[in-house]
Amino acid sequence: MKIRNSSNKKIFARFNEILQIFRKYGFSYLLGQTTIKRYNPFRSSDLDDIKKGLANDIPERLRLMFQDLGTTYIKLGQLLSTRPDIVGRRIANELSKLQDNNPSVGYDEIQNTIETELHDSIPNLFKSFSKKPIATASIGQVHEGILPTGEKVAIKIQKADIEETIDTDLTIMKFIAEKADKYINSLKIYNLPGIIEEFERSIKKEIDYNQELMNMKHLAYDFKNDNTIHIPNVYPKYCSKKVITMEYIDGVKLADVFESDDPKFDKKLIADRGVKSYFKQIFINGFFHADPHPGNIFILDDNVVCFIDEGMMGLLDKEFKENLAELMILFTDNNVDNLIDQLMYMDILTEKIDIKNLKRDLNDMFSRYYGAELGQVKGAMNDLINLMTKYQVKLPNEFVLMARGIAIVEDIGQNLDPSFDVVPILQPIARKIITKKYSPKKLASSFKTNMFAFEHMIKVLPKRINKIFYKIEEGEIKINLELNNLNRITNKISLALIISALLIGSSYVMSIDKGPMIEDMPILGFIGFVVSLVLGVFTVLKYMGND
Structure with a gap:
């Protein structure tokens, strides 16, 4: 991405705003002392400026800067607060204090989003709908309502244009991360482009309420037989990418x-x-x-x-x-x-x-x-x-x-x-x-799962051996081979092949659900695994210990 060639005035304006906020909190050494018109902010790596990053108050200034930069940077800060392995414990602890809250938006905007997303009017969708939010955050806000069938629900609605704002910030973040990683050696260890890539995946999921809907259904399924744990019910008919309607939790x-x-x-x-x-x-x-x-x-x-x-x-x-x-x-x-x-x-x-x-x-x-x-x-x-x-x-x-x-x-x-x-x-x-x-049953299942891989390996092995011999003949591969104790090596290979055959055969037998069984496993398959285990232990003790 080359910002200087972009015709998007919104990106230019937002980028200039970010520059000013970086300077406000004393992080101008990361972006240089220039303006967009003569932009080359990463050419300076003055040691005294870099040392400013070691100041005791840097975690607090970083948190305040992220808070001032708005929704996308608040979310980035919250992600970094979970990665002390990247930013260190002090910065992670400070960023965990970031407040994900913004003033609520007006009812007209909420009404427009709901009716556009759910393709109907609020009076038709809900028996009642509270115009005043019961909770608000930077990405969305929650309103209380009642469905036509009588269920009390909480409706989370995404704020208008938030996705466009996040996309703009992500574009600028990628640009800054790439340039910082290229020009500031002290930041290379953090892999800033990788962090922004991980963050992009995370926030894209968070602003897609369909993803949250699936998460809730998945978690509810996992605890469907546990009456001590509850996950709110969701109502897919009243959900979309920007609206999610769930059971109101009165707890x-x-x-x-x-x-x-x-x-x-x-x-x-x-x-x-x-x-x-x-x-x-x-x-x-x-x-x-x-x-x-x-x-x-x-x-x-x-x-x-x-x-x-x-x-x-x-x-x-x-x-x-x-x-x-x-x-x-x-x-x-x-x-x-x-x-x-x-x-x-x-x-x-x-x-x-x-x-x-x-x-x-x-x-x-x-x-x-x-x-x-x-x-x-x-x-x-x-x-x-x-x-x-x-x-x-x-x-x-x-x-x-x-x-x-x-x-x-x-x-x-x-x-x-x-x-x-x-x-x-x-x-x-x-x-x-x-x-x-x-457990024998799990091991048998593992062998069954890998059976196709074994089959493919056996099919391609002759071709690959022929290819190797051809390259040896053509002089493309040279081998210096010294054989000692050939009989002993042959015995090892023979025993290994016997064990492999027993394991593969036992895996086939395990897939049969007829005949004498023990712990839901065919007796013949179980015996095969036991014999394989004994032979394997014998091989390790007899040969490996003597090498």
């Missing part, structure tokens, strides 16, 4: 429950239900609320926990869930060596990391939390992320969202019940997942 905000002495609130029970449900979202379902702060949780009758505002959700695939469960067990057991191995297996750490010093730092960290209570374990999680920042490790976004969510629900548990300990809840869930991962 008490969790933040108010903290201060309440009303005996109807069983705080220990609420803490247990809330934390268990959140771990279920992460480790069992792999679909979790990314912002479970007390304002997004209501308590209903009989201490039912209700999650609202499902605009931002985290999603974990099956493999990541299983790896994460193993990681959390190692983390809560203070098992440093295996923790490092697991992080490397998950491709979070690489061989470029100074493993020796990282191990030393991890041991120092865990020594401070030996025998820790709930709040201190949360501190250990924060310290782990700080260590990753120190070693310039880029953590997966979902990992950081998960860590932040766990920290929030730990705080909730402690506010409700000071004696509440999250570890006895977390460990059994994680161990159950690990046990299931290595």
Whole structure:
């Protein structure tokens, strides 16, 4: 993108406004001391100016600047507040204070949006509709209403032109990020273009209320058989990209429950239900609320926990869930060596990391939390992320969202019940997942899943071998081969082939649901896996130990 050649006057005007606000808060060294007419703001990298970024008040000035820049930058700041591994703990904590609120817009604008999006008049759509909003934020506002069928609902309406404003800001953000990454060496480690790309995906989902509708339906389905957790009902007929209509929640905000002495609130029970449900979202379902702060949780009758505002959700695939469960067990057991191995297996750490010093730092960290209570374990999680920042490790976004969510629900548990300990809840869930991962039935399922890959490999193997031999003959590949103990090598290969054949054959047998069964598995298939396991262990002990 080249702003100087653009004919879009709105982008020019907004860009100039951003320049002025950057200067107002003392960040002009990032953009230079120029105007758009002679624009080359990134040519200066004066060391004294860069050192200004180390000032003690930079986190506060950054927060105030984002607040002044408006909706898009407030949302960017809120995203960065969840990424202490990128911006550091001090800046992340300060940006978490950003207030996502704006003055409400008039009823005429709201009426026009609803009637345009839902293709009917408000009197026809709703039995009653409150003209005064019950809540307002930078992107939208919420009004109360009643459907023709009598259900009391909350209607969230997106403010007019907000999508155009966000698109304009994103265009400028990308330009600034690209130039800053190119010309300011001290900012290269942050990968600003990558941050803006991640932010664009996030905010595009947030302004698409159809996405939130699907999130609510998904989360409700996950808890359909749990009457202790409630997700508001949604009414798709009254929803669109810019309007979402959901059940009106007549409950008490969790933040108010903290201060309440009303005996109807069983705080220990609420803490247990809330934390268990959140771990279920992460480790069992792999679909979790990314912002479970007390304002997004209501308590209903009989201490039912209700999650609202499902605009931002985290999603974990099956493999990541299983790896994460193993990681959390190692983390809560203070098992440093295996923790490092697991992080490397998950491709979070690489061989470029100074493993020796990282191990030393991890041991120092865990020594401070030996025998820790709930709040201190949360501190250990924060310290782990700080260590990753120190070693310039880029953590997966979902990992950081998960860590932040766990920290929030730990705080909730402690506010409700000071004696509440999250570890006895977390460990059994994680161990159950690990046990299931290595069960014969799961292993058989895994082999069945990979059967097509095995088949394709076997089909293409002869062609690839012929291709390799052809290249050797043509002199394109040279091999220096020294064979020692040929018989021993042949025995190893033979035994490996036998084990592979047993595993593949057993996987086929596992797909048959007839004949003698044990634990819903065919006996022949089960025996095949057991024999394969014994032979595999024998191979490792006999040969590997002698190498």
